[in-house]
Amino acid sequence: MAVLAPFALAVLVPFLYPALGRRIGWLVALLPFSLFVKYLSLIPPIMQGEPIFINQAWIPSMGINLTIYLDGLSLLFSLLITGIGTIITVYSISYLGAEEALGNFYVYILLFMGAMLGTVQSSNLVTLYVFWELTSISSFLLIGFWFHREESKYGALKSMLITVFGGLAMIAGFLFLYLITGTFEIREIVAQAGKVPGSIYYLPALVLILLGAFTKSAQFPFHIWLPNAMEAPTPISAYLHSATMVKAGIYLMARMTPVLGGTLEWFYILSFVGMITLVYGSFMAIRQSDLKAMLAFSTISQLGLITFLLGINTKLAVAAAVFHILNHATFKGSMFLVVGIVDHETGTRQVDRLGGLARLFPITALVMMLASAASAGLPPFNAFISKEMFFEATLHAGGAPFTAWLFPAAAVVGSIFTFVYSAVMALKVFFGPLQAGEGHGHGSHHTHDVSPTYAVTHGHDAPERAHGHRGHDTHGSDHGSGHHDHEAGHGHGGGHHGDPWGMVLPALALASLTLIIGLFPGLVEYSLVLPAASGAWGSAVKIPHLALWHGFNPPLFMSAVVVLLGLLGYRYFYRLRDVVESVQNARFNLNVLYDRGVDGLVKGARWLTDIQMTGYLRDYLVFISLFFIAAVGYTVWAKNGLKFTGMDLAPVSVYEYVLAGVMVVATLAVLWMPNRLAAILSLGVVGMGVTLMFILFRAPDLALTQLIVEAVSLAMFLLVFAHLPELKKEIVSRSEKAINAVVAVASGTLITMLLISGNATRLFDPISRYYVENSYKLGGGDNIVNVILVDFRGYDTMGEITVVAVAAFSVYALVKLRPGKGGKQR
Amino acid sequence: MNQGSIILQTIARQALYVIMIFSFFLLGRGHNEPGGGFIAGLLSAAAVVVLYLAFDLAFVKRALPIDYKYLIALGLLMAVGTGVGGMLFSEVFLNQSFRYVHLPFFGKLELTTAFLFDFGVWLVVVGGTLTVISAIGEE
């Protein structure tokens, strides 16, 4: 149950934080590290094809269990979550100043860790869904970590709305799968996978589940939340919004490949969505002036690449997909960490104001060189291998004839853009003339990593804002003033010279993996990649060895084209960016659509509420009565329930007629009495009439009670009258009066008809016989009513005296405890 | 002190005892004949209300120096207590039981936990009613 460990620690953090302060980061980092070691130790058995399985019943009656299932695929993700989690936690110790709400931060990050581990390890679709939504919630909390800023709130809400919408669609899809297979257990569903594609529920299940995956993994057109999610602290962006959480959608698609995959629908939906996302994301990344926005779009594009591979759905493609998941986490994570360092040290992330930083931060520059070389797909880095596999897979994708040229072409185009922005991030920022942003002039540090110029300001994502990127002057002034605010109170020192070791070392550790895996792919081939691919494929996968060199083949040629055109693109970067922008500006904007949608939803809900929630008691009562009349009246009419013959009647004596007459007159008198005393007395007459009725109807207990209640109530009314105004004649419009009368008379008529029909219709024997027969035997009493009250239905009486107590205390509070007089008892 | 009529005051004083005794009588026999916690509680409260009407609040407060709110709490506690008490004897919550006891002078006497429950009801009704009336009356 290692999944639960982060949750347990999250509960403890608020208690430990006051004692430990900033040092708590080390304690927190210990947890993912030890889990990482534990998962490493699980590699050998899982390599042998022996998955780990733990079952804990949760709601067994509904087939919902807390089932942990660790196969190669889950293990790969678990290692990423804990491994990168360790690095991120260590990094953030230096990244976040002591004045930040560190307690919250570590609670959220542990919450996320546990939720993410639960998502990738649970083998029950319902528990998977629960953990899935928990990741959305922790992501919401982390994006909104600096909750006092509008952009953070906007970004947090946007990510939440979009991913939770997808999550809801996904659980609906799971229910369709349940309809087909009759189980929520993934392994049992996989066992019955043959039944799924032929079912009529296949297409709805597929579409709904993919909606969940696409929203989570920021696939076009649901990608719009990811750039706004960059409002989170940079280590969080690196962890959640690049390395792990956004890959939950990928995980789901990989997990579902044996069940839903292999059909034409799967092939076309996934490969086209992935392809569009890949090209679009890399294209958009070029035009971003903010390094983090650039990374956001590059992440979108890389996620598209993995989706694309899963859509192609050959053994090679699936293996390439899982391998690229690993590689992407290593290089993109490092790139994020480097951007975080740059921002932290210089106070800006604007590409156009940074340059030559290698002179100030040589090791940071080295990390960025490694990571972006991997990102660009250069040998001998790990992503070169996965990219070659990707090219190979697109060449043998199958499908319609046009895919044979479209897929490889799209792959090459996307890779060229990827090469260009990778080169910009490494070469433009770290080499050339020294430019360290405006922050340099201030000569101080910035703990906040998001500069005010960040493209997401004012509720639009990067493309919107970047329209004005030519106007650098305005940026500059914004920037300066914005930073003065941020700097207030952040005094922790140090100049610009020298790498900040606390952040550089974790980044270096991650980035070095790109080279190690690239040079020695065998390290991960049998331990991670093949078991994971087998988990996704559903049976053992064998592919040609992972290696840098496969001879002169088409993929190598494609890589060469990418490098050549990419270098050209970097040479003419600014001209390229202008071209991209001119294309982009004319485009229909998805963010505007989202904003209008949310706006419309809120307005619509308000309009709908305003119609009925008028604030007038009368209106509510009219609505309730009308609904009662309509619903009950219609049902009785439609079911032919009205019956006026065959009533079971007791005889009526003359004085009973008189009593009834008196009651009717007294009731009407309450309505027409001119002053309140007369009205109360009329009401008292009704009450006494009811008492007499109880006597006639053989209910001595009731008669006694009613009598005393009448007396006490009267006393109460009289006491209160001292404080209330005299009844006024109601000044009401004629139409309002008419409506009131119609509603009242209609309700009364309906009730009379119901009572008559109810009397005329006896569907079953009364249940009172049991009480009559057992009152003495089981309750030891002769007064059946009393025995019912205190014994048979003791619970009801219990509740009832509680109501009396609550009413009494409320009255006391209303009278005695008054705010405005100091809220004190008088 | 007050302008209440002497006749009403004299009667109210004597009536209090009579009504109270009758109230307990109703409470005690409620299990077998008309009566019970609700009726008895309301009746007892009514007796105090008569006192309010005849004298004034200050007088009643001196005569009966009880915080009625505690009666409510005590009553609820008692009712819940009989329920929980049954659970100690591995019965279901609020499952009442009864015994007959033979006493030398009084003859056969029935002891029921239901009576305790009903007494709780009595306390809540008395406390609740008087809390409301006195709160309003003191305004």
Place this chain on the structure above:
Amino acid sequence: MELLMSLVIGIMFAVSIYLMLARSMLRVVLGTVLISHAANLMLINAGLLKRGAPPFVTGDKNLAVVDPIPQALILTAIVIAFGVTAFLLVMAYRGYQELGSDDLSELRGVEDEH
């Protein structure tokens, strides 16, 4: 008898609903008192009227008694209605004291709560 009671109860419901739709807080309270009377009568009416002795166990097994369940329900309902009436009354006069009105059309919470 049941037919007659049905008519009486219907009239009581109609009047009480009309009262509750009024603007004066006091009329609303009167309406709630009346509607609880009507509901109690409705319950006892549903259990059939006057079909035997009061519901007590006697030695005579063959003696019919009236349905005890509505009586048990009503007994609790009477006391609850009393508590609710007390609460509404006090709310009415405290509201009048604080806000200077017992007209419900003037008591509408905050004008724009959004």
